[in-house]
Amino acid sequence: MIAKVIVDVPSRQNDRPFDYLVPEGMEPWIECGSRVGVPFGGRVLQGFVIGLAESSSLEGSRLKPIAELLDALPPLLPDLVELSRWMSDKYCCSRIQALQAMIPAALKGKEERKVSLGEYGESCGLPPELLEWVSASGGTVRLDALLERYPQYTSAVKAALRSGDLQQTSAIRDRLSVRRVLTVFLDVDPAAAATAAEQFPPRAAKQRLALLCLLERGEPMPLQELAAASGAAASSIKALADKGLVALREVEKSRDPYGDRSFAATEPLPLTEGQDKVYGTIRRALDGAKARTMLLHGVTGSGKTEVYLQSIRHCLDSGRQAIVLVPEISLTPQMVERFKGRFGNAVAVLHSRLSSGERFDEWRKIRSGAAQVAIGARSAIFAPFSSIGLIIIDEEHESSYKQEESPKYHARDVAVRRAMQHGAAVVLGSATPSLETYAAASRIPAAGEEPALLPMRDRVGGRPLPQVEVVDMREELREGNRSMFSRKLHSALADRLERGEQSVLLLNRRGYSTFVMCRSCGYTSTCPHCDISLTFHQKTRVLRCHYCGHAEGAPSKCPSCESENIRYFGTGTQRVEEELSKLFPGIKVIRMDVDTTSQKNSHEKLLKQFGERKADVLLGTQMVAKGLDFPYVTLVGVIAADTSLHLPDFRAAERTFQLLTQVAGRAGRHQLPGEVVVQSYAPEHYAITTAQQHDYEAFLREELSHRANMGYPPYCRLVLITMSHEQLPLLASVSEGFAAELRALAEHEGLLMPLSGGFPRAIEVLGPVSSPISRMKDRYRFQCVIKYRGSIDISSLVRLALKPFTEGAAGNTVQFSVDVDPQVIL
Ligand SMILES: Nc1ncnc2c1ncn2[C@@H]1O[C@H](COP(=O)(O)OP(=O)(O)OP(=O)(O)O)[C@@H](O)[C@H]1O
Ligand SMILES: [Zn+2]
Ligand SMILES: [Zn+2]
Structure with a gap:
């Protein structure tokens, strides 16, 4: 069997799957979505299996086997693998970027190289102290640890690796692993344990206490907890294990971010008339089990959350799962409480203020089926559920749903796509919907179809708006x-x-x-590498650039006119x-x-x-x-x-x-x-x-x-292409060339027409012009904006135009960054 693997290499050119042989013993376990370690250019790299095949076009001898399978359960499901293809097409990002965006940081494994002594063992020519250390460490050590300890022998180590005196093995190591806790189980029936406890001699009083404590608890206890609760030392508890009364086993323990809090259970509220009408429509959409997107346009305080909660209940009752996206900053305990209060442990919470261990464990609750509701910020849209019935995006107009780094995806669009895959309903909620969403939702429904715009005009309890x-x-x-x-x-x-x-x-x-401004001459401090003002941090009295991190001490005199009238606006x-x-x-x-x-x-x-x-x-x-x-x-x-x-x-x-x-x-x-x-x-x-x-x-x-009038969304769509380089003349000529290429391609397709002309399908290319932030990290920045209308495969067009500038163009180091449907044009 052959696996098609997307390998974690940054370079654009390698963004296609590579064929690897699946070793026979691994065959039953490799699936679409598996995470594997594969040999690649002399190293072992992480990759994702995106498909399986019977044969490969590669010759048998050039086919390498997968080195390792990294997880018991594939971290990605086939629908996510398919979604990554859609993302890389739509957002012009690489496939590996799309795949990596879907998994928690804990699973972004890195290669770890280890070395051990070769066939001549200690009689090779390496310095004795180094050899001793390797032997003392069990014969195998991490290469980076070895070089860190003996930097003076770096070249000797490298030579030994080449000659075979040292042998190298590589494996992928995760950044984090499952937390396991040594736990004490009762190994005999309780009555027998109680009898045994009575017969302990006085010198084993501590053992007796520990045993009684465990009996009283009636369930297994972590070793440390038992020791603390009974006052017995770990050695006493181990003695109990030697007697066969208890057993010690490693048990997986999740890092629950809300483990120390309890949430009072809540019952569904009787809905107001406005809520009930909307809820009815959502329920019918859920029952229809066909993909449908609705906009819940409810004024502030109209009780949108209660509608979400009851819709989720209905979704769970049909055996499907739900995803709720909320803006990062509103993921407050208040919000979490509402969901945990209604659905208890079925809720997994994902946001960036959790530790990566907590995030990993919450994610695993979803993947293992222990949770049926995922609530989180943007990236929770990738929650690995197998049968999604409902996706809710609260405050759908928030710009934080758009990721600003590659993959530059919008969670709202990804949600609609995922819902199509699962036949799920999407509910976008807001008191102030984005114009794009409102325009799409207020289209007149076809005969027999329900409207997509669900209004709630009144506050709960008839309270007036302020x-x-x-x-x-x-x-x-x-x-x-x-x-x-x-x-x-x-x-x-x-x-x-x-x-x-x-x-x-x-x-x-x-x-x-x-910022800092001189009141005498108007001087302001700007970053020497980027064209923006430095930000003043009062605590440390440092001026810092928010783009490149450049920092300098705040001046007490104006660097330009020496006036002391320089003022910090805290x-x-x-x-x-x-x-x-x-x-x-x-x-x-x-x-x-x-x-x-x-x-x-x-x-x-x-x-x-x-x-x-x-x-x-x-x-x-x-x-x-x-x-x-x-x-x-x-x-x-x-x-x-x-x-x-x-x-x-x-x-x-x-x-x-x-x-x-x-x-x-x-x-x-x-x-x-x-x-x-x-x-x-x-x-x-x-x-x-x-x-x-x-x-x-x-x-x-x-x-x-x-x-x-101005030709902006929702009357057209935008693509922003930013180009950057240290040398202004080169940048100018390359970006001119790129814009010309874009126009030529659009012309060729018969699409290069003014948007104001009312053509149903049209493209306009603006620029290149200097970006609003015209220099960042010492690189000048130019941009082109594409405006277009109609069903045009704009991403393919952009990719085609990029080709001569990114592939094989010798010496061309201009960086291109493509932002489809940009939220901010900077
Ligand atoms: N059916 C109901 N009966 C009584 N109280 C309700 C009902 N529905 C919601 N509430 C209460 O009304 C208040 C406002 O509801 P909620 O916070 O869900 O509004 P919202 O539409 O999400 O507003 P915003 O957009 O401002 O966040 C809450 O205190 C909520 O508990
Ligand atoms: Zn001055
Ligand atoms: Zn800077």
Whole structure:
């Protein structure tokens, strides 16, 4: 039997499967999706079996056998292997990148080389101390350990490897393995153990205690736990084992990230009318077992989560599994609690704040069938379930569902594809859907079909959406108020303090940077390698580049004019916090931003404190805008609504509207009514006025007309190609050449037509132009943007255009990066 293996080599050219012989003994275990170690160019590399065949076009003698099979269960299922092909086609990424994205980091195995003495053993010519160490280590040592210990003998070791005096073996070693714990089992029946315990002589009192403790527990106990509980030393417990009363065995123990918490069980709530209607449609879709995508457009506080929960229950009842994606930052204990409370241990949680061991074990719960619900951030879309019935994407408009590094996939699109494979339903939920999703979902359904747009217009319990007041900050300044707080927000905060209610303050930090500026000459510190300002870190007083990591000490004098009037704008939130304490002495503020949430669980801790009303104000960046549900929050303030409006991003208005609507939705979700104060320098902008009126449709109409005029999604689709090189002239000429190639190919297909011309199928190529960040890590950057409309296989076209520039073009070191459906054009 022959296995087709995608091998973990970075080079693009090798992105095709290689044939390997399956050794006979391995045959029953090798499947599509198996992870294997294979010989490759003198090394052993990790690879994935993507298919099996009877024969190979390679000659028998050139066919090498698979060196090792790495897992008991293949980490990938055939549908994921197929999905990786779709991903590499659609996103122009390599197949191995797509496959690696699907498995936990723990399984990204690395080659480990070991050496042992050859046939002459210790009589070879190597230095005696080195030989002694190898022998003392059992005859086999890791090559890197050997070289680390005896760097002075590096060349002798290499020569010995060539001559055969040292022999090398290679194997793949995982970064992490299953955790096993030595566990004590009772090895006789309990009555016999009790009798034995009675007969222990006094000097074996500790053994007796340990045995009684184990009997009392009634189930096997980890050795250490038993020792601690009974006061017996491990040696006493081992003595019990020697007597045949107990047995010691290694038992697998998962690292459960929520193991130390218990979640109170919850029952399904009686649904409101709006919820029930939507739930009915989702249920019918689940019963139909045909792939279907729906948009649950529900205002903030309309009870979307309860609809998710009951839909998942219905899915599980039919014997299928469910995946729930939520944005990384809303994966708070509050969210996890809702799912664990309803489905208990059937829930596996995946997100990047878990340790890699915890992630690995949660993933294995899914793979082994112990969990039926996976809740997690973006990459949980690859949860290895065998029969998916439902995929839910909460806050579907969030840009974090798009991965910014290769493979540059969008979890929403992957979800739709996976649902097709499984005949599953997809529910996209949001109060502020992305324009693309809304446009797709609001198409008029065909006869006999149910609509894809499921609205929930009212909050649970008929609670009103909060009153939103927009304050014109220019007016404040004209009237002499130079503070960052308007008089309105100031008095609203004072009210809350008086009444003991809570407030959420949002500092919109997109496009807001913490930089250093000289007030005398306007000098700002920028990175010497990248064209962006350095960010000031107050704690360490260091200026750092967020793209390349370049760091330098903050100057005390302006490097340009020597003025001492150089000012650090501390992180925006820090400044707001200082101002708050000045205005309201004694106010308790919890600040949530990248600085205060970098440690594991810090995010959770802060929210927990706020939920327990240990602070008056929760102040933060985007992180405070989503998913929070606290009953005593009655005021939401937005410090500056429009900092994100003026970014060079065609989604700037959409993002601003979404952020304002989301954060306003945090107020008045329970008994107490809510109020929102939005401060703005552009209060007449439609993103702000429509958010003020909670009017998604009005925003949509306005935004769609802009998009139509400018030719942006959803009226067309985009591909962004970024090219970079150290030498500007070379980069310029290569990117011109590439753009010309693209245009020529599109012309040849008869597609090179202006999008404004109303052609059903058309391509426009923009650029090349210098990227918004025109230099990064000493490389200049140019970009081309492709706009296209209609069913065009754009990825194939791009790949074809790339060919002359990436394959075999001698000396061409320009790097190309392709982003299909980009979220940010930087
Ligand atoms: N049928 C119901 N009966 C009573 N309370 C409900 C019902 N459904 C939801 N709730 C409660 O209403 C509140 C809001 O629900 P939920 O958080 O799910 O809203 P949401 O639509 O997800 O809002 P957001 O988009 O703002 O996160 C929660 O406290 C929830 O427990
Ligand atoms: Zn200066
Ligand atoms: Zn830099």
